[in-house]
Amino acid sequence: MKVSELGRRTGVQVPLIKYYLREGLLPPGRATAANQAEYGEDHVHRLRFIRTLIGTRGLSVSATKEILDAITAEQEDLHQVFGIALGVRPTRMEEDAGTEPPAKEQAPEPAGLADAHRLIAEMGWEVSRGNPAAHTLAEVLAALADLGADIDWRGLLPYARLADSIADLDVGQMSGERDLLAQAERAVLVAVLLEPALLALRRLAQEGKSARHFGGGRPGEATST
Amino acid sequence: MKVSELGRRTGVQVPLIKYYLREGLLPPGRATAANQAEYGEDHVHRLRFIRTLIGTRGLSVSATKEILDAITAEQEDLHQVFGIALGVRPTRMEEDAGTEPPAKEQAPEPAGLADAHRLIAEMGWEVSRGNPAAHTLAEVLAALADLGADIDWRGLLPYARLADSIADLDVGQMSGERDLLAQAERAVLVAVLLEPALLALRRLAQEGKSARHFGGGRPGEATST
Numbered sequence: 001m002k003v004s005e006l007g008r009r010t011g012v013q014v015p016l017i018k019y020y021l022r023e024g025l026l027p028p029g030r031a032t033a034a035n036q037a038e039y040g041e042d043h044v045h046r047l048r049f050i051r052t053l054i055g056t057r058g059l060s061v062s063a064t065k066e067i068l069d070a071i072t073a074e075q076e077d078l079h080q081v082f083g084i085a086l087g088v089r090p091t092r093m094e095e096d097a098g099t100e101p102p103a104k105e106q107a108p109e110p111a112g113l114a115d116a117h118r119l120i121a122e123m124g125w126e127v128s129r130g131n132p133a134a135h136t137l138a139e140v141l142a143a144l145a146d147l148g149a150d151i152d153w154r155g156l157l158p159y160a161r162l163a164d165s166i167a168d169l170d171v172g173q174m175s176g177e178r179d180l181l182a183q184a185e186r187a188v189l190v191a192v193l194l195e196p197a198l199l200a201l202r203r204l205a206q207e208g209k210s211a212r213h214f215g216g217g218r219p220g221e222a223t224s225t
Numbered sequence: 226m227k228v229s230e231l232g233r234r235t236g237v238q239v240p241l242i243k244y245y246l247r248e249g250l251l252p253p254g255r256a257t258a259a260n261q262a263e264y265g266e267d268h269v270h271r272l273r274f275i276r277t278l279i280g281t282r283g284l285s286v287s288a289t290k291e292i293l294d295a296i297t298a299e300q301e302d303l304h305q306v307f308g309i310a311l312g313v314r315p316t317r318m319e320e321d322a323g324t325e326p327p328a329k330e331q332a333p334e335p336a337g338l339a340d341a342h343r344l345i346a347e348m349g350w351e352v353s354r355g356n357p358a359a360h361t362l363a364e365v366l367a368a369l370a371d372l373g374a375d376i377d378w379r380g381l382l383p384y385a386r387l388a389d390s391i392a393d394l395d396v397g398q399m400s401g402e403r404d405l406l407a408q409a410e411r412a413v414l415v416a417v418l419l420e421p422a423l424l425a426l427r428r429l430a431q432e433g434k435s436a437r438h439f440g441g442g443r444p445g446e447a448t449s450t
Contacts, residue, residue, distance in 0.1 A: 045372070052368040078439035086428050125433035133428035140422040143277045147270070149414055151398070158394050159419070160426050162387050167430035169383050171438050173376070189374055191431065194384070197365040198427070199420055201385050203311050203358035205392035206416065208350035213396050214303035 003029070006039045010047045017047065025050055025065050049185065057192055067188055075184040078174065085191035086133070110135055112142035115153040122153075123160050166198065228254070231264045235272045242272065250275055250290050274410065282417055292413055300409040303399065310416035311358070335360055337367035340378040347378075348385050391423065 007014045020026040026046055029037030046068075053064045067085055074080040116138040120127060127134065137156075144151045173190045174183060232239045245251040251271055254262030271293075278289045292310055299305040341363040345352060352359065362381075369376050398415045399408060 048371050052372060056364050056368045079435050082435040082439065083432065086432060120429055123430070123433075125429050126436055127429050127432045131429060131432055133425035133432075136421050136425040137429070139281050140418060140425070143281045143418060144414070146273050147277060147410075147414065149411065151414075156422060156426070159391065159423060160430070162391050162394070163423065163426035164430045166384065166387050166427050167434045169387070170427075170431055171434045174438075185372075186374065189369070189372065189376075191428075193365060193368060195424055195427075196361050197381060198384060198388065199424070200358035200361040200365070201381070201388035202391050202395075202420075202423070203416075204345055204350050204352050204356060204362070205348070205385070205389045206395055207308065207311060207352045207356055207358075208348075209392045209396045210304050210307040211351055213399075214307065 001039050003037070003039065006043055006047065009044050010051065012047055012051060020047070020050060023061060023065060025061065025068055052193060053188075057196065059192070067192070071181065071184040071188060075180040078183060078187055081184045082187045082191055083128075085188045086131070110138045110142060112138035112140070112145065115141045119153040119156060119160060122157065123164060125164075170194070226264050228262070228264065231268055231272065234269050235276065237272055237276060245272070245275060248286060248290060250286065250293055277418060278413075282421065284417070292417070296406065296409040296413060300405040303408060303412055306409045307412045307416055308353075310413045311356070335363045335367060337363035337365070337370065340366045344378040344381060344385060347382065348389060350389075395419070 001009070003014055003017055006012075007017055017026065021028060026043060029039040029043065032038050050064060050068070053059045053067065054061065059067075070081050070084040074084075113134065116134050119137070120134065141153055141156075170190045174186055226234070228239055228242055231237075232242055242251065246253060251268060254264040254268065257263050275289060275293070278284045278292065279286065284292075295306050295309040299309070338359065341359050344362070345359065366378055366381075395415045399411055
């Protein structure tokens with residue numbers, strides 16, 4: 001199909017498609033004339049995937065490109081693809097002589113990092129040093145301490161146990177796909193796209209419970225249908 | 226204490242404190258001279274709270290002001306405070322004659338909204354029509370369908386059940402505080418500040434499980450301490 005048809009099929013405007021082609025997010029079509037190319041179903045699929053990561057999930061073009069490159073290059077190594085989608089780049093044996101210093105040396109250690117690692121150890125999670133989620137957790141723990149809230153790393157353990165169950169579901173989502181490329185894409189979907197869904201589910205559950213616990217005689221404009 | 230001391234205590238620069246004062250995020254100090262004011266421990270606490278919402282959580286100044294105003298105005302109504310922190314404004318009986326139209330009429334219904342409400346109904350969550358989380362959920366469901374992923378609203382039910390357990394923990398966090406203002410603040414902390422912590426915990430658990438399931442002979446640079 002022509003680029004105009006590709007745009008019609010996916011709802012993405014042609015100038016934006018051309019931008020994704022220039023940036024290498026979308027592989028080039030099969031050239032049919034000096035200034036024309038033919039696109040296939042793979043392009044439709046890839047373009048929808050791009051729009052999900054950028055549009056629905058709010059990733060930057062460069063982060064999206066990094067993930068797409070990882071899917072193509074590392075599709076045989078799901079741990080790598082998953083790691084890149086999580087913002088981690090697990091060390092590979094054959095890349096040990098790489099030039100990048102570990103993330104730990106780049107940024108100053110945030111307050112709360114020791115407590116974050118206590119929680120991680122308690123949960124038995126083996127994570128790479130550069131996992132930015134440990135720093136996020138550290139920041140939240142530091143902020144809670146700063147505010148005098150009596151929630152420390154032990155107070156987050158019940159949340160950690162539920163997060164562990166969620167990750168079990170996530171890994172279970174990956175077992176269905178046979179095709180390596182589809183499996184790699186699925187890893188990204190689960191890692192990246194389910195994040196907003198999960199927060200949304202918690203907020204919906206919270207509102208329901210908040211109404212029951214604190215709403216008293218003011219049920220508001222509620223609907224469950 | 227003087228504003229300079231307030232800055233020293235909280236690590237917030239004086240021009241930024243003055244900006245928060247002008248914007249009404251921070252209540253004025255007690256005037257001691259034409260151009261001087263005295264600040265107390267309440268200001269230290271409030272300023273740390275502001276920095277948590279804006280700095281750690283990444284909220285805008287206006288969103289932060291709305292939440293702070295809600296804490297002050299609605300501290301007797303935890304359901305309201307919780308709702309505003311969640312981005313919902315539950316309808317109050319005495320405000321029924323308000324001028325704002327329901328959010329439902331403002332935006333076009335996203336694809337997937339019917340499925341989102343099926344899930345909400347299945348979980349028995351009573352949520353207000355304007356809860357933006359229902360729209361987020363709808364967008365994710367639509368994106369999954371668009372990409373041909375075989376995860377529909379039923380596939381998200383196991384996640385919804387875990388989110389329900391998380392919300393139980395959240396509500397349990399609120400029972401400790403006696404003071405109404407502290408309770409309202411706590412509701413905001415739990416609703417807003419635990420979000421990045423929860424995603425971080427899931428990412429840490431995911432990396433641990435990914436290494437075990439997909440890592441094979443490449444354990445990478447792992448640490449659990």
